[in-house]
Amino acid sequence: MVLWTDLAVDKRRRQLDAIPRAWLISPPSGILDVTAVPESCGLLSDEEITITRSSVDILLSKLARGVWSSVQVTTAFYKRAVVAHQLVNCLTEIFVERALAHAAKLDEHLKRTGQVVGPLHGLPISLKDQLCIEGLETTMGYVSWIGKYADKNAVLVDVLIECGAVPFVRTNVPQTLMWPETFNNVFGRTLNPYRTSHTSGGSSGCEGALLALRGSPLGVGSDVGGSVRIPAAFCGLFALRPSYGRIPYCGAVNSLEGQDSILSVFGPMTASISGLKAFVRAVVHAKPWLKDPLAIRKKWDEEEYMLVEHGNGNGLCFAIMWDDGVVVPHPPVTRALRKVKDVLEKAGHKVIDWTPFKHNELGNLTRDIWNAASAEDYKVTTASTGEPVIPTMELDVTGPATIAPFRPARPGISAYQLWQAQKTKRDIRKEYLDRWDRTSSVTDTGRPVDAIIGPAAPYAAVPHGKNRYTNYTTVWNALDYVSSIFPVTAVNPALDSKKGPHIFISDFDREIYEQYDPEVFKGLPVCLQLTGRTLEEEAVIAMTEIVDMALAKHAKNDAKL
Template identity: 70%
Template sequence: MNNSIPTDIPHWTALVAEKKQRQSESIPHEWVVTPPSDSTLDVSAFPETCGLLNPREIEITNTSVDVLLEKLACAAWSAVDVTTAFYKRAIVAHQLVNCLTEIFVDRALARAAELDDYLKNTGKVVGPLHGLPISLKDQLCIKGLETTIGYASWIGQYADKNAVLVDILIECGAVPFVRTNVPQTLAWPESFNYVFGRTTNPYNRSLTSGGSSGGEGALVALKGSPLGVGGDLAGSIRIPSAFCSLYALRPSYGRVPCYGTRNTLDGQDSILPVLGPMTNSVIGVKVFMKAVLNAKPWLYDPLVVRKKWDEDEYNLVDHGSGKNMCFAIMWDDGVVVPHPPIRRSLEITKAALLKAGHKVVDWKPVKHKTLGDIAVSTPCSVTIWNAGSTEEYMTTTSVTGEPIITTMELDIADAAVASFRPQNDGMSVYQLWQVQKLRQDIRKEYLDHWKATVSETGTGRPVDAIICPAAPFAATPHGKNRYLDYTAVWNALDYPAAVFPVTTVDSTLDRKARPHAFHNDIDKDIYEMYDPEKFKNAPVCLQLVGRTLEEEAVIRMTEIADAALLAAK
């Protein structure tokens, strides 16, 4: 990355105006549609009714990743046709929910044409992802493109090489074709910045699509991409996936290469960001992970674990080969009680797993409040991510005068900083070490706690996986997503976690519960926020959590839970 800063930098507003103009000009005129009025909240059906996509393109964009790859490999569909179909649908999605940042049509179609020529001339595919369009969160560098992570101050800084994962995806035959919107700094669970604006939820545009991979979540939900790559530091893959009804995976760090990405808090190495897949089917998660892991990413990123895709782990050799499993349900984290739709989704999943012949027990959360505090969630100065965040944000934005966003609320110019985004003076190195040591100790305590569940499972094994909320609520109104600990604790523990859809908010079934004995003020605030009409049509998803570096098993157990839910309908 060439991060050299010119001496004569325009004011941030001039940078934004110029960048927005360039983005607008990158959209083919013939792909511009007339979107529904703002009063139309659910726009999920619009891409298929707007008239831009022909029937074949609609068929292509409704096809799962595995079938797409089969048709691409046998040349039933060309890479150019598939890329064009998804590109057109992505541009429609962008006009509906404002999900894209970088649009590079000619470059992507030229890549697709090269793949078609290779297949025609050799009879072979380039790799396991041959011809598959893949969208990327706006932090994965692509040579020759800007990567702003929502900073106006980084407009005009062009990458001089690809991120390692981008190179691996290209080596596997994929076609990177768009990049997607994020919040300024990445460090928000919603997606708004001064450069590209706000991304909304396609199922209800008055709600957030989540963050920081919110553009990715909205795009994939509208089937403008068959497979996207998000980044996750505290839930940034799982929150938008849960809010947008997707399947996704937050792997342990060390499985998927992150080198060459632009990050917030870059340089802190206690709780590291990870990259992972976001898609419309659980098979898409497997396809991505298997392709990337078998490309030997440890040869290109020094922090990647030397561990190829493990078929025995996927076949659950250490989990009874997938028979008579025992799942644990975490009904709440002891800090914030989930809203009624989340509780109902847990009950639905429990019933489906029992019907499928598995055991289900309750999970006791261990020090989740402390784990959340260690990472990010409180305004005190002893959280790892807040140790130097204020200085980083100020250093980045001071050159152009760009203000730091302090709220995701609509129509509020300057509100109190949310509890997970405090500004503070940091801490001493010694204080940071003490917080990191506390995290190490709790990780050991949690490991021992999980191991001890062997006494209650009846399988001769500890609990196979934990099923829990991805958030205490479905997609919130803009600016209201202010509690991250249902995802952040698993980052602190470095446990892999998958997201899978269960249901949607139903105003009849999900009436507001009577007040409970509140754990704290944030618990009370979140209880009072709930109104089933405000959350109308919002997807409801859950997490399935495994132990460190157990990605293959987590994917397979998610498939089992997903199949159980499907069979129970």
């Protein structure tokens, strides 16, 4: 019998062989912030640097007009992605010739017809290692899945190709997916490019790291409890967690398949906010419900994007959730919330406080639902090779491993108990809906709060193995509310000194408080989360754009001073 360790070694060897020799660099040693390396390593030309710095809307415009060819753009991002991989270990499947051949066909079509293939014509897109591509392996962080070649594309891959996109790399994930950090027995650990001693999040942590290094203009992650939003927040990106079924999932691999009370969803991640709209609009315009029986039949709603039901975007009322009643955020996160409140009020919007409702209960219910059979799921998946199930993401554990609460630490609940948990979650969704509606009495707009703004996590990216709290994102999965992530600032020790102890909600709250050291978190991105209601993707994107514009205007005014 082949040892699982030998299988992993062979897979990594084959991955290295897929990289063109000319694209190998000598990664610098002794520096924590590697974000400048792709542009200083000498591999990319000046034009390739310009291409990879460009926003999604500019890329699509120049691709459609033939100013830049798809081969040119894909090559630039491929080179930068490979550099990123050598710095932070973010890729799984590398298929250069195949991607460039597809890009060349798109260029030929544009030259011959004068027409783009679709709304994402020529745009390279990175994909989390769940999205099967015909003929490529899909390990999803399991040694036991090495050699598992897809016989067809996942539906979303077909949709993206139909839209003219160029899938060009796949990105690493944690074993089982159910971690907010990225590490597995096949490819190892992924690092945060802003501080390599810290995590890039999970389970879409490698999309986050890749996009932060501008190794891709637009990536697709998945999210069942924060797996798109946590990496985006830790890596300074924009991202969107859609509602169940808005983006097709059929044909992708997953953990906990059959658990359909809290569904995993695919969502876009990008360094440029224009990528959110471009992705969602293109995918839903392709009518994915004709290809995926669980996809929601809802076309792109331009009126919703124009915020017709939200005062046409004028005089919006946002609610700020300062904490979730369980864990108080670190000072940089609180400063970001105050900053957003200030810029929105200056832009003519109203901001009120949001009192969280049953967030701790929703988090516990979610974990009960996940854990009902997750331990067995992992055991069955790893049984064929004897690969161990990773018990912790911590580094250099000398004592008993600290098992994070979102991984099973006790026997799963019975089927009847699972039903009760699902019923309670259903009932809380109704209670939350009613509480949201009742805010119309305090907004002064005649309608309920337009969106809630709050932390994506109680901290910026933490050191490896220390990301142990996901409720700030998970509650919105349980409620199936649409949420976005947007960057606000970075940790600045001069502005974010450690405050005196507050009245601790719990011992865990004290533990999170004691974790903060301004110098340890210095320079890391600080992002926030904007949440709308179920299937409000268009409105949430539009409101995120409004917040981003207010922040940009504030930054511009500050620069003049």
